Amino acid sequence: xxxxxxxxxxxxxxxxxxxxxxxxxxxxxxxxxxxxxxxxxxxxxxxxxxxxxxxxxxxxxxxxxxxxxxxxxxxxxxxxxxxxxxxxxxxxxxxxxxxxxxxxxxxxxxxxxxxxxxxxxxxx
Amino acid sequence: xxxxxxxxxxxxxxxxxxxxxxxxxxxxxxxxxxxxxxxxxxxxxxxxxxxxxxxxxxxxxxxxxxxxxxxxxxxxxxxxxxxxxxxxxxxxxxxxxxxxxxxxxxxxxxxxxxxxxxxxxxxx
Numbered sequence: 001x002x003x004x005x006x007x008x009x010x011x012x013x014x015x016x017x018x019x020x021x022x023x024x025x026x027x028x029x030x031x032x033x034x035x036x037x038x039x040x041x042x043x044x045x046x047x048x049x050x051x052x053x054x055x056x057x058x059x060x061x062x063x064x065x066x067x068x069x070x071x072x073x074x075x076x077x078x079x080x081x082x083x084x085x086x087x088x089x090x091x092x093x094x095x096x097x098x099x100x101x102x103x104x105x106x107x108x109x110x111x112x113x114x115x116x117x118x119x120x121x122x123x124x
Numbered sequence: 125x126x127x128x129x130x131x132x133x134x135x136x137x138x139x140x141x142x143x144x145x146x147x148x149x150x151x152x153x154x155x156x157x158x159x160x161x162x163x164x165x166x167x168x169x170x171x172x173x174x175x176x177x178x179x180x181x182x183x184x185x186x187x188x189x190x191x192x193x194x195x196x197x198x199x200x201x202x203x204x205x206x207x208x209x210x211x212x213x214x215x216x217x218x219x220x221x222x223x224x225x226x227x228x229x230x231x232x233x234x235x236x237x238x239x240x241x242x243x244x245x246x247x248x
Binding site: 004008039040041068069070071072073074075076077079080081096097098100114115116117118119120 | 220
């Protein structure tokens with residue numbers, strides 16, 4: 001059975017995993033056959049191992065996440081606004097993002113979509 | 125051609141239409157065959173006329189919207205966090221929501237999905 005508390009905990013674990021640069025901890029939040037699209041319109045990553053590799057690469061930028069408002073829980077989804085902070089080419093940068101996590105019945109993420117674009121990138 | 129400025133303007137017009145309790149102004153943002161799902165998991169509203177009627181009913185609560193962060197623009201989407209403020213059964217109430225607007229090539233909204241649930245309702 002789905003559990004709203006577990007879905008909130010998954011989002012908090014996602015933020016914490018970036019703080020720890022722990023790609024394995026992020027991958028563990030996903031179902032085996034999950035799909036990640038980050039950002040929307042880019043090639044998707046299929047399966048937990050490809051997803052782990054994608055996050056390991058992202059974390060090389062030192063990216064850290066800050067929640068920027070309450071997590072919205074609706075149907076099978078948790079949706080949340082956040083900012084990404086990273087240091088890249090000698091400067092501090094920020095990206096404003098909203099992610100949608102779709103969960104399966106075991107509260108694992110089956111689909112993640114990250115909404116951000118050029119207008120949401122600051123300091124680049 | 126799609127225009128990011130028009131998509132931002134559409135979100136701002138959406139907020140302004142609630143401020144003016146103007147369901148026609150909201151409906152005008154939608155394509156003729158648009159679909160609205162608000163909240164996720166509830167029956168959808170198909171077509172501009174059904175959508176207009178849905179918003180006219182919503183506006184009877186006096187609901188006003190406040191943007192709670194930057195609009196994220198990604199691919200065909202504008203996604204934005206906001207709060208809904210309404211006065212209902214003698215009390216002030218707030219709902220925290222994230223909407224996704226998907227646009228067509230004329231920058232009309234073809235699909236709206238509203239992410240909020242019981243955990244996002246305050247004062248009810």
